Amino acid sequence: MTKETLLQMARNTAAFAYAPYSGFRVGAALLCSDGSVVTGANIENRSYGLTICAERVAIATAVSTGRTTFRALAISTPDANEPVAPCGACRQVISEFAPPELPVYCEDPQRPGVELIQTTVGELLPFDSLQGLGNDH
Numbered sequence: 001m002t003k004e005t006l007l008q009m010a011r012n013t014a015a016f017a018y019a020p021y022s023g024f025r026v027g028a029a030l031l032c033s034d035g036s037v038v039t040g041a042n043i044e045n046r047s048y049g050l051t052i053c054a055e056r057v058a059i060a061t062a063v064s065t066g067r068t069t070f071r072a073l074a075i076s077t078p079d080a081n082e083p084v085a086p087c088g089a090c091r092q093v094i095s096e097f098a099p100p101e102l103p104v105y106c107e108d109p110q111r112p113g114v115e116l117i118q119t120t121v122g123e124l125l126p127f128d129s130l131q132g133l134g135n136d137h
Helices: 003-014 054-064 088-097
Strands: 027-032 037-041 070-076 103-107 115-120
Touching: 003 027, 003 037, 003 054, 003 070, 003 103, 027 054, 037 054, 054 070, 054 088
Parallel strands: 070 103
Antiparallel strands: 027 037, 027 070, 103 115
């Protein structure tokens, strides 16, 4: 699967976001090691701290269906002016289930289908003390 296809899936999923408070939709597409793709959209709540980010929705869905190893993550933020990387909470959750070398693609919302940021989990959370310490990613 190409990163462009994964970004398209993330963009399509952003349309299902529930974002009545911020108006900021996010879609995530997680490529699993078995070749399947699990998507997630952000789900806001009036108690804003209970909002669930798209990346965590995708990971929780994957893990709850038995998929725990991944090849790539794509993120689309169509309401932003520039690419947006995962928040700190998402970075922590992503690092729980993904190795440091897992690619993360953040789409340029001004040019859909074009990733402007291509990074890795290790670059997003560089001093994660748990990476490589017996985690079976």
